[in-house]
Each structure stands twice: as C-alpha cells, then as structure tokens.
Amino acid sequence: MSAVRFDVERARGETRGCSDLIHFNNAGASLMPVPVCDALHDYLNREELEGGYEVMEKQAAALENFYSAAARMLSCSEEEIAFVDSATRGWAMAFYAFNFQPGDRILTSSAEYGSNLVAMLHQARHRGVEIVFVPEDQHGQVDVAALQGLIDSRVKLIALTHVPSGGGLVNPAVAVGKVANSAGIPFLLDACQSLGQLPCDVNLLGCDILCGTGRKFLRGPRGTGLLYVRNTLCDKLEPPLLNHHAAILLSSDRYRVRSDARRFESWERNCAGQVALGIAIDYALSWGLGMIAERVKSLAASLRAELAGIAGVEVWDRGIEKCGIVTFSTEQLSAAETQEQLAARRINLSLVPFSANPRLCEQQHLPELVRASLHYYNTETELAVFLDELRNLLNS
Numbered sequence: 286m287s288a289v290r291f292d293v294e295r296a297r298g299e300t301r302g303c304s305d306l307i308h309f310n311n312a313g314a315s316l317m318p319v320p321v322c323d324a325l326h327d328y329l330n331r332e333e334l335e336g337g338y339e340v341m342e343k344q345a346a347a348l349e350n351f352y353s354a355a356a357r358m359l360s361c362s363e364e365e366i367a368f369v370d371s372a373t374r375g376w377a378m379a380f381y382a383f384n385f386q387p388g389d390r391i392l393t394s395s396a397e398y399g400s401n402l403v404a405m406l407h408q409a410r411h412r413g414v415e416i417v418f419v420p421e422d423q424h425g426q427v428d429v430a431a432l433q434g435l436i437d438s439r440v441k442l443i444a445l446t447h448v449p450s451g452g453g454l455v456n457p458a459v460a461v462g463k464v465a466n467s468a469g470i471p472f473l474l475d476a477c478q479s480l481g482q483l484p485c486d487v488n489l490l491g492c493d494i495l496c497g498t499g500r501k502f503l504r505g506p507r508g509t510g511l512l513y514v515r516n517t518l519c520d521k522l523e524p525p526l527l528n529h530h531a532a533i534l535l536s537s538d539r540y541r542v543r544s545d546a547r548r549f550e551s552w553e554r555n556c557a558g559q560v561a562l563g564i565a566i567d568y569a570l571s572w573g574l575g576m577i578a579e580r581v582k583s584l585a586a587s588l589r590a591e592l593a594g595i596a597g598v599e600v601w602d603r604g605i606e607k608c609g610i611v612t613f614s615t616e617q618l619s620a621a622e623t624q625e626q627l628a629a630r631r632i633n634l635s636l637v638p639f640s641a642n643p644r645l646c647e648q649q650h651l652p653e654l655v656r657a658s659l660h661y662y663n664t665e666t667e668l669a670v671f672l673d674e675l676r677n678l679l680n681s
Contacts, residue, residue, distance in 0.1 A: 291580045296572075296662040307667045310633040312450065312478055312610050312658030314500040314507060317565070324564045325506050328557035341556050348556060351563035355511050358566050358574070359495065360486040364545040365519070367512040368559050372477040373400045375496035375512030378549045379473060380404055380444070382522035387413030389441040394419050394427040394456065395644040396449035398475060402643055405444070415439075418644060425452070425603030429460040436468045443470055447485075448478035451612045451637030451656055452645070453585070453602030455483070462491020471518060477501065480511075482581050482609050482660070484574040493518045499558070502609075502660060505565035509558040514546045524549050572661065580661045581609035584668065588657060591672050597679055601654055612637055612654040617679045620653040630674050 297303040302316040317325075328347075331340045341348065352363040359366075369375035380401075385391075385408050393405065395418050408414045417435060422428040427445065443465045447458050458474055465472035474492035476485055481502030487495055495513040499505030514522065523542055524531060530552035532540040542548050569577065588611050592600050597616040615623055624634045637654040639646050657671070 300662050306631040308633045309657040310635045311660040313635045315504040315660055317504055320568055321561050321565045325557050325561040328560050347560045351559050354563045354566035359513055360488055365513055365516050367546040367549040369510045369512050370508050372496045372498040372510045375510050377404055378524055379494045381525040385412045385414045389414045390417050390439040391442045392417050392419055392435055392440055393444045396642055397446050399643050424605045427456050433464050440470055444473045446475040448608050450641035451654055453607040453610050454604035455606040455608050458490050466491045481569050483578050499562040503565050505562040506558045508555050509562040512549055528552050577661050581659055584659045585609045585611050588668055609659045611657045614652050614654050620655045623655050626678050632671055
C-alpha cells in the first residue's frame, strides 16, 4: 500500500449502501456514491416538475461536463468522446463502422467478452471475415510475441478485452497497442472492467477506440457508458446507424456526418444518466485512479491468498498483473449455491457464466465460477467476515 493513507471512512460515509451489506459485485454494478445518486435523482426530479426538454436546455453545462470529465480521465480531447447507453453499444457502433471485406482478419484473444464475440461471428457469417484468436502465454494473458507473428496485410483490426469478466487478469494492453500502432492497424480496447479501477490513458494504451460502462468501477448509473474514438480514425468510420444528431441535414436530400465522435451517439438518451456519469468520473478522479488501483489490487491480493488456504476452494485467477476481480470455485457447493447462500447473509457476489468468456470456457473446460469483485470502499473487515461466512458454509 502507498504511504498515503486511503480515506476509506470517507468513501464508506459517502456510500449509503455500505451500512447494510457487503458488496463484492463491483464488476457487475458498484454501489453509487452520494454525489452521483443525488445528481441523478435531482435531474429526474427536475424533469418531473419542469419537463424533459426544458431541463435539458437549462442543464446544458452539466450535460457537457460528461465530455470534459471523460476526456480528462482518458487524456484525450472532448471531440473524441461519445456518450452511449452501454459499453456493448459503444463497442458495436465502432466495430460495425468498419467496412470489412471477405478474407479480412480480426485478431482477438480467448478472453473476449461474449457480446463482442457475437458481433465478430456475425461479421464472419455475413462479411466473410476471419476471426483469429491470439494464443495466451504461460501466464494466461494474450501472447504479444504471438500477436506480432500474426500481423500481415489481411489484419484489419486488433480487438482486446483489457480486463475479462472473470479470472482477475489484466491483459498487457500497452504492449498490444505498440504492436498495433507499429503495424498501422486499428486497436479496439474493451475497457468495460478497467475504467474506474485502473488508470486508462489512451495515449499510453495506444488504442484507437475504447469503450466503457458507467455502472461498474466508475460507480455511475446503469444505462450509461462512453466511447472514445481517436480523431485520426473517426472520419474513416461511418456509423452503421445515423440520426439527425449524428449527421447534419443540409437539405431534404443531403446530410453530412459529424466530424467528432458524437457521430456515434443517439439524439435521445438518458440525460440524467449522462449528468450522473460525468459526476461519477469527476468523483473517481478526485480520489486518484492510481490510488484506487493500488487499494483495489491490495484488497484482492489479500482475498486470493486467504481463499487459496481454504480446503476445497480453488482460485482461478491468472495473469502477471491482476485486478480487483477474484474468481473461485468450491468442491462442496456449486457456484450458484455459493452465491445464493452468501446473498442470504447479506454478501453480494456474482457468477461468471459461459457467455462472459466463451472461448476460454471451452478451452479450459471451466466450471461456473463465483466472482468477488472488490472496490476501494470495501474493507479488510468485510473480507474477514466474508471468509468466515464462507468457511462456515463449506463446513456445515
């Protein structure tokens, strides 16, 4: 841990849900902090009393704050940011903007998220593209040397999930970005599980496109997300769906697609959510993403070590660098039974189903796993309570 003390008391004091449960499902949806909840509720209350369009006009600065906050977090320009309703929607809007041709190749990893894989399979079926899975190295992360060896003129996109839904792994995105940039191949990074728990500077990562969600480690509301598209690539990608916000009507028979990343947006959106997501990003930045990452990784490392010492428990996490996601199984109970029994004890966990990491599940014949995903407002005391409850449950 850093010599600078993390003010967990303040974090918990600003998180109302902490008083009533142990929430280890931050990779699903974190508990929103007070400033985010208050901003969300206040905006919705205003819509109720004043009207949606009227409030949108009055709250223009608060809505625009989302773009400036996201740009600060990613170290990019506001023109490279779009608001979307989920990471999946942002990822798909960018992915389907590529004009793939038969024989084109997409390089990806075995840890790719199910929704992303569905889109790739769809383009393979309808466009004749080839999906190439880059092998893993001995640590379970994408093998950068193998990736380098697969680069040729047929490769049109490198797509990588930065932090998979399960397994604790942090893929070496910076190294992948260097390979992609050197070859002049667009690099699409799914940062759904890394935004808010790890620093994500798009210039260091080398990604041309990045998507993320609000509800996970950023601690924003559900139904919110962001899409980053590098300005040098944006003009080359025409979204698969357009509307009169994404494109400017010049006449009744002519239009011009916007020059910025907002070409990937919809006109109608969750305005309250957009304002609240901007507040959530500001809130995360106020803590410091480096400080957050250090605390979360420390808590997760402690939990892995303790779980590994319990008879009948197997920890499945991989990678040189690991994050706040801890996955395990038990000999005594199924993953669903473990989750259900601990939920009855006011401890929130989640599962890692086949759809989260389909390729990896098939390769390794993984069972359904229990996922404990930690955030900075979780405590060592909560870890101890969880571990005691788990031991009691497995010994009963």
